[in-house]
Amino acid sequence: MTAESASVLDNLDQLFTDYLAVLIATVMGFVLIITALVASRLLAPYSEEREKGTTYECGMLPIRRAATNVGMRFYLYAILFIIFDVEAVFIFPWALSYVGIGPMAYYEMLVFVAILAAGLAYAWKKGALKWQ
Amino acid sequence: MMRSAWLDPVREPTRRLSPQVLAPLAVLLVAFLALNVAIAVLIVSGRLDGHWYDFRDLGNAVQALREWLDDRTADQPGWLSDLLGDHWLSYIVTALIGAIGILSFVGVVLLVLIWVERRLIGRIQVRRGPNRVGPFGLLQPFADAIKLIQKETLIPRGADRFMFYLPPVLVFIPGLLVWAPVPWAPHMSYLDINVGVLYLIAISSLSTLAIFMAGWSSNNHYALLGAMRTVAMMISYEIPLSIALLSVVLFTGSMQLSEIVQWQADHNMWLGVLMPLALFTFFFSSTAELNRTPNDIAEAESEIVAGFHTEYSGMKFGLFYAVELGNAVAVAAFVGTFFLGGWSLFGLEEWVPPYLVFALKIAAGYFVLVWLRGTLPRFRLDQLMMFAWKYLIPISLLQVILVAFERSIFEHWDVPGVIPLALFTIVNAVFAVRIVRFWARFLGYRPERETLLAPTLTRSVGGLQAAQRMRTVR
Numbered sequence: 001m002t003a004e005s006a007s008v009l010d011n012l013d014q015l016f017t018d019y020l021a022v023l024i025a026t027v028m029g030f031v032l033i034i035t036a037l038v039a040s041r042l043l044a045p046y047s048e049e050r051e052k053g054t055t056y057e058c059g060m061l062p063i064r065r066a067a068t069n070v071g072m073r074f075y076l077y078a079i080l081f082i083i084f085d086v087e088a089v090f091i092f093p094w095a096l097s098y099v100g101i102g103p104m105a106y107y108e109m110l111v112f113v114a115i116l117a118a119g120l121a122y123a124w125k126k127g128a129l130k131w132q
Numbered sequence: 133m134m135r136s137a138w139l140d141p142v143r144e145p146t147r148r149l150s151p152q153v154l155a156p157l158a159v160l161l162v163a164f165l166a167l168n169v170a171i172a173v174l175i176v177s178g179r180l181d182g183h184w185y186d187f188r189d190l191g192n193a194v195q196a197l198r199e200w201l202d203d204r205t206a207d208q209p210g211w212l213s214d215l216l217g218d219h220w221l222s223y224i225v226t227a228l229i230g231a232i233g234i235l236s237f238v239g240v241v242l243l244v245l246i247w248v249e250r251r252l253i254g255r256i257q258v259r260r261g262p263n264r265v266g267p268f269g270l271l272q273p274f275a276d277a278i279k280l281i282q283k284e285t286l287i288p289r290g291a292d293r294f295m296f297y298l299p300p301v302l303v304f305i306p307g308l309l310v311w312a313p314v315p316w317a318p319h320m321s322y323l324d325i326n327v328g329v330l331y332l333i334a335i336s337s338l339s340t341l342a343i344f345m346a347g348w349s350s351n352n353h354y355a356l357l358g359a360m361r362t363v364a365m366m367i368s369y370e371i372p373l374s375i376a377l378l379s380v381v382l383f384t385g386s387m388q389l390s391e392i393v394q395w396q397a398d399h400n401m402w403l404g405v406l407m408p409l410a411l412f413t414f415f416f417s418s419t420a421e422l423n424r425t426p427n428d429i430a431e432a433e434s435e436i437v438a439g440f441h442t443e444y445s446g447m448k449f450g451l452f453y454a455v456e457l458g459n460a461v462a463v464a465a466f467v468g469t470f471f472l473g474g475w476s477l478f479g480l481e482e483w484v485p486p487y488l489v490f491a492l493k494i495a496a497g498y499f500v501l502v503w504l505r506g507t508l509p510r511f512r513l514d515q516l517m518m519f520a521w522k523y524l525i526p527i528s529l530l531q532v533i534l535v536a537f538e539r540s541i542f543e544h545w546d547v548p549g550v551i552p553l554a555l556f557t558i559v560n561a562v563f564a565v566r567i568v569r570f571w572a573r574f575l576g577y578r579p580e581r582e583t584l585l586a587p588t589l590t591r592s593v594g595g596l597q598a599a600q601r602m603r604t605v606r
Contacts, residue, residue: 021227021323022312028231029308033301033451036281040447044284053289062353074364077517081367084525088374091532092330095382098536099543106536113529120525129521131514 076128080120087116175483188485191319194229198222230322234311241461242454246273249457249502256506277450285446288351295349300444300451302342306335307455310462315390317475317486328389329377332466333370336421339455340366346452347440358439361429361513368517369420369427372524376414379407379528379535380470383542393474400478401553404471407535409564411471413528418463420516423456424501426508427516464497465490472497522575527567534563 054061091109098105123129175188184196201222247262247270254261262269287296312323313331325331340363347359380403381387384395396402404411420427423439431439441452468474472493475486511519538556545552 018323018325020223021230022309024224024227025231025234025309025312025322026305028228028235029305030301032235033304036447036451037300040281040283040285043282044446045282046284052286070360074360077364077368080521081371084371085374088333088371088378091378092381092387095378095536096385096387098382098539099385103540106540109536110533113533117526117529120521124522129518131517 073128073131076123080123080128083116083119087112172483188481189317189320190487191317191321194226195319197229198226201225227322234308234322238308238311238458242458243273243277245461245498246276246457248498249505252499252502253506256503280447280450283446285448286443288443290351291443292349292351295345296443299342299346299349300448302345303339304451304455306338307458307462309335310459311465313389314462314465314469315393315474316490317481318390318394320487321390324388324390326386326388329381329387333374333377336459337366337370339459343440346444350440350443352443354436354438355440355442358431358436358442361436362423362440365420365427365429365513365516365520368520369417369524372413372520372528373417373421375525375528375532376410376417377470379410379532382532382535383407383539389469389474393469393476396473397476397481399549399553401557402471402473404467406553406557407531407560407564409527409531409560409567410535411467412564413524413531414471415463415467417520417524418467419501419504420520422459422463422501424460425505426511428510429513429516460501461494461498464494464501467497468493523571527571530567531560531563534560 090112094105094109184193186192199222205221250272251261251269262272265271265275287293310332313321313325313328315321315324323331343366344359344363347355347357347362350356380392383403383406384392386392386395392403416427419425423429423431431441436442441449444452468490474493475481475490477484477489481489538552538559542549542552542556
């Protein structure tokens with residue numbers, strides 16, 4: 001085993017010891033859910049009948065497939081969401097090391113938040129937040 | 133004034149208990165009291181301190197088990213210890229125990245709290261709620277589960293079958309995984325990682341995907357509309373939620389949930405008292421993430437039938453329903469952890485097991501959620517989106533700036549911690565009230581300009597008394 005691969009394995013080891021528990025819990029959850037679904041499949045009745053398969057069984061027949069065009073505003077909100085989510089990702093490490101950095105950190109984050117707030121204000125002014 | 137019998141939701145049909153039932157109950161009660169006294173004596177005499185059977189923190193027993201297993205496997209290397217390290221057996225065994233603990237806790241909570249929620253909402257709406265199956269209707273959730281398992285699961289003909297199968301599974305797994313980093317006692321949490329807050333945000337946003345898959349694959353207009361609304365609302369409210377958590381992380385200086393609770397225990401200060409605006413933002417955004425009233429436009433049944441799970445039936449619908457309730461309990465747990473001091477209660481956690489204190493806080497938070505559900509009407513979608521983007525995000529950003537300023541004062545001011553904390557509590561409360569009022573007026577809320585109009589319809593028939601007369605004549 002070479003030196004690099006050993007260090008990779010060390011990192012993997014750290015990863016495993018942190019998150020193997022998550023994997024184990026996920027597998028247990030899958031087992032629980034699949035048990036419930038299989039029990040339902042075994043216990044529930046099933047009969048082949050054409051009318052049952054219609055969309056929204058007791059209502060009117062739908063026109064066209066449901067997967068049609070999507071409103072433009074969802075797209076705008078998605079873009080705004082990505083901007084602010086990335087912002088959150090940047091601010092969290094800042095919040096952790098805030099005390100150690102000193103007063104400069106405060107002013108720099110003020111500038112960062114101000115730029116983002118300017119972006120939000122621009123979107124607001126342009127009417128991207130309007131929902132009609 | 134006498135209340136009529138049907139208006140009184142409190143009174144159950146009275147059943148007289150026979151002596152054959154009462155006598156064992158009395159014995160059980162006496163035994164329970166004696167057990168409590170014995171435990172109290174043990175705790176006060178300090179005989180539990182430092183032993184593995186100190187049940188005030190179940191982490192001690194797990195630690196003892198881990199050490200025992202390590203002793204057994206230390207001198208037997210294998211390929212697994214090459215892959216996972218020397219402690220692989222103790223790690224996997226304790227992880228399995230913890231996972232079983234989470235699963236059984238969530239299962240029991242679901243079965244009990246469905247009953248609690250229905251009874252409470254029944255009480256709020258002046259009716260009885262389920263009271264037929266078992267004593268006080270306690271077995272109702274079991275009956276519901278059996279019914280749901282026995283029901284046929286329909287798949288509509290135009291649906292994407294694979295995508296239709298996945299969402300109930302994908303929505304349930306995050307509902308379990310969010311319980312992993314919750315600290316129940318100082319050493320009692322399943323996954324005490326140092327990025328716990330980020331883990332929570334990441335895991336809880338996974339269900340957005342599952343909801344969109346459910347709506348898209350159903351091939352149903354109602355389902356797709358419901359999924360669209362839900363996704364738009366959930367991603368919008370994720371931002372104020374993370375900013376509210378940001379204030380918490382900023383002030384405690386840690387993203388590890390156990391350290392956040394430890395900070396509150398050390399300073400005898402609840403973060404919800406210190407920053408009420410963050411608490412409000414977190415709670416309101418969480419109700420949006422949960423799709424619960426007042427933010428339950430995802431399943432506005434008067435508009436879009438049942439939203440994204442319109443086409444689901446049987447056990448798959450049951451999974452959606454269960455995870456909705458389980459997430460509500462999880463939100464109560466996170467409000468308790470971040471803002472209400474977690475397992476600490478001003479020293480009481482030395483005497484009472486901390487997980488019981490924490491369970492009490494979860495119950496209180498859950499009660500508030502049920503209360504909101506029984507009381508508030510539903511907001512419109514545009515109101516909700518405006519509230520997130522134009523109201524919550526700006527004011528919570530302003531609050532983060534204020535909290536950062538306070539944090540540096542707290543760090544550098546050379547006085548006992550009580551003084552700045554008390555000062556910040558007052559400052560933050562005043563700030564919260566002022567900013568809520570100011571921003572509402574900034575957005576055009578002018579209560580003094582609205583004149584009260586007399587109801588014209590009643591006036592046109594000669595006032596309320598005339599209307600009543602007409603009704604009685606008829």
